[in-house]
Amino acid sequence: MDPRGEIRAMPVTKLKLGCSALALAGAALPCMPVLAQDTEFGADGLGGFVRDDLDPNEGDAFSGGVLPSVQLRGSGIVGQADGMLFEHNSDTGLGGALHIGAALGEAGFVGIYGSISELDRAGGLTTSRIGGEVKLTSGEVWFSGVAGHEDAEEAIVYVRTTATDDVYDVYGEGSSFFAFADAGWSPSATTAVSVGYRRTGGRDAAAATAAIGVTPALSVLFQGRAGANSYKGVFAGLRLRFGGPVYPGPRKLLENRLIEDLFTAGNGRRQLLDPLPPPPPPEEEEQCGSCGGYCDD
Numbered sequence: 052m053d054p055r056g057e058i059r060a061m062p063v064t065k066l067k068l069g070c071s072a073l074a075l076a077g078a079a080l081p082c083m084p085v086l087a088q089d090t091e092f093g094a095d096g097l098g099g100f101v102r103d104d105l106d107p108n109e110g111d112a113f114s115g116g117v118l119p120s121v122q123l124r125g126s127g128i129v130g131q132a133d134g135m136l137f138e139h140n141s142d143t144g145l146g147g148a149l150h151i152g153a154a155l156g157e158a159g160f161v162g163i164y165g166s167i168s169e170l171d172r173a174g175g176l177t178t179s180r181i182g183g184e185v186k187l188t189s190g191e192v193w194f195s196g197v198a199g200h201e202d203a204e205e206a207i208v209y210v211r212t213t214a215t216d217d218v219y220d221v222y223g224e225g226s227s228f229f230a231f232a233d234a235g236w237s238p239s240a241t242t243a244v245s246v247g248y249r250r251t252g253g254r255d256a257a258a259a260t261a262a263i264g265v266t267p268a269l270s271v272l273f274q275g276r277a278g279a280n281s282y283k284g285v286f287a288g289l290r291l292r293f294g295g296p297v298y299p300g301p302r303k304l305l306e307n308r309l310i311e312d313l314f315t316a317g318n319g320r321r322q323l324l325d326p327l328p329p330p331p332p333p334e335e336e337e338q339c340g341s342c343g344g345y346c347d348d
Contacts (some may be wrong), residue, residue, distance in 0.1 A: 099286035113239035252318025
């Protein structure tokens, strides 16, 4: 391998499938205002420290940004768009997601989830997802989950040369299964506690969230991840929710899952050692004397 080069392999076919699904959903979303009876807005502003496999020798790194969302709901149809802008371990993360489906009861949902994001690492690593999503509520208790197909862009990047090897970082799991799920309790529109499970980039983690209501629209937010290897992080910030009816129990707004994309690249990172060629054998010295010819004085 060329130690100064970079090898990239983008899962073009499946990425196009994911983008096509997002495009179809995006075409449907502008039609929602005609039917919309409720419109709800939200944004999570978070900052904290994470463990990321960018460099196993490094400790915790800063991660912070914003996760906005808007939901339109009417005539039994639900459409929601999410966004992400984060600075994660010195890399910028951008992304968008769409939820399209049907309302289940007062605040439930069943439908399709699609997302695409890019982390500005190794020249830009794209993660795309398409899957099914459900949210069930019963009074103040709720469950939400999304699972399906994930494509993490693959890339090989030169890192350094040791005495024996060229060292490369290999990113991307390619096609794999992803799953995010949470079970929670929401005694009010801005107060909630939940525990959950995350799988992305081939690694698993437990998740926890606590939102403490300050006003009917604002809460103080805490989140954590604790998983395999470096799939770890703690965040704190503010959660804003407005629009739609204010009522006891969980809000109708679906979870913005794009923060998980920040961990996908690091979760799929491996290290490749390419052995250097052996040194050439030492040159033989010319012999002289009785067996090797004449010798000069």
